[in-house]
Amino acid sequence: MSYQWLTLWRYADTFLAAAWLTLQVTLLAFALAVALGLLSALAKASPLAPLRWISHCYVEFIRNTPVLLQIFIIFFGLPSLGITMSAFTAGVLALGINVGAYLSETFRAGIQSVPKGQLEAAWVLGIPRRQVFLTVVLPQAARAVWPAIINNLIQLLLGTSLLSAIALPELTGTATVINARTLLYIQTFSVVALVYLVLSNLFSWVGTMAGRRMFHPPLVTPVKKSAWWWARKWLTNPVKRENAL
Numbered sequence: 001m002s003y004q005w006l007t008l009w010r011y012a013d014t015f016l017a018a019a020w021l022t023l024q025v026t027l028l029a030f031a032l033a034v035a036l037g038l039l040s041a042l043a044k045a046s047p048l049a050p051l052r053w054i055s056h057c058y059v060e061f062i063r064n065t066p067v068l069l070q071i072f073i074i075f076f077g078l079p080s081l082g083i084t085m086s087a088f089t090a091g092v093l094a095l096g097i098n099v100g101a102y103l104s105e106t107f108r109a110g111i112q113s114v115p116k117g118q119l120e121a122a123w124v125l126g127i128p129r130r131q132v133f134l135t136v137v138l139p140q141a142a143r144a145v146w147p148a149i150i151n152n153l154i155q156l157l158l159g160t161s162l163l164s165a166i167a168l169p170e171l172t173g174t175a176t177v178i179n180a181r182t183l184l185y186i187q188t189f190s191v192v193a194l195v196y197l198v199l200s201n202l203f204s205w206v207g208t209m210a211g212r213r214m215f216h217p218p219l220v221t222p223v224k225k226s227a228w229w230w231a232r233k234w235l236t237n238p239v240k241r242e243n244a245l
């Protein structure tokens with residue numbers, strides 16, 4: 001069995017390159033998803049009916065069709081309309097659009113969780129609506145849905161495995177090629193599963209630390225008083241001096 005693992009070790013650089021590509025797709029697609037999700041959530045809360053209708057159609061179509069089908073439409077369907085793109089670009093676009101629909105509902109729930117009394121108080125004070133959203137609504141909404149946002153990030157990372165269907169050499173696609181060359185089924189896919197596990201836990205840990213940093217300010221450490229400070233306080237307090245006498 002040892003020589004099988006040694007054979008697989010020769011592909012360590014290939015696995016690392018595939019992991020780096022997977023990270024790039026994940027982060028770029030997530031940035032796109034956050035932007036689309038926030039715009040869609042704001043459109044759904046807009047008083048303009050066309051914006052609400054567009055947001056509703058976007059969310060319903062994406063959430064009720066397979067993500068693999070969406071990838072095929074973008075990578076294989078758009079070239080028939082004269083829009084050609086690489087597998088990397090198509091993968092980022094497809095996953096970003098897909099996760100953006102789910103984040104739209106997440107953001108909308110977070111915005112609705114902010115008490116209306118705070119908004120009314122801010123409006124009474126004459127604070128502009130844009131500033132109210134940035135300083136009152138957005139921080140509280142982000143805090144309420146932060147675990148769901150990190151969960152969507154991890155799901156996006158795992159969803160990159162579907163991009164092997166359009167020949168993108170990410171982790172799963174690379175593992176398929178290496179497996180075809182070596183026929184080491186268990187070893188190859190075990191390594192890939194371990195890499196996914198490490199990356200998922202890394203995202204979870206970073207998300208937890210970032211959430212604690214942003215939403216839980218550090219406690220104020222009490223300043224240790226010197227003996228001279230306590231002596232001066234006792235001397236300047238007539239009540240304590242009289243009781244001591």
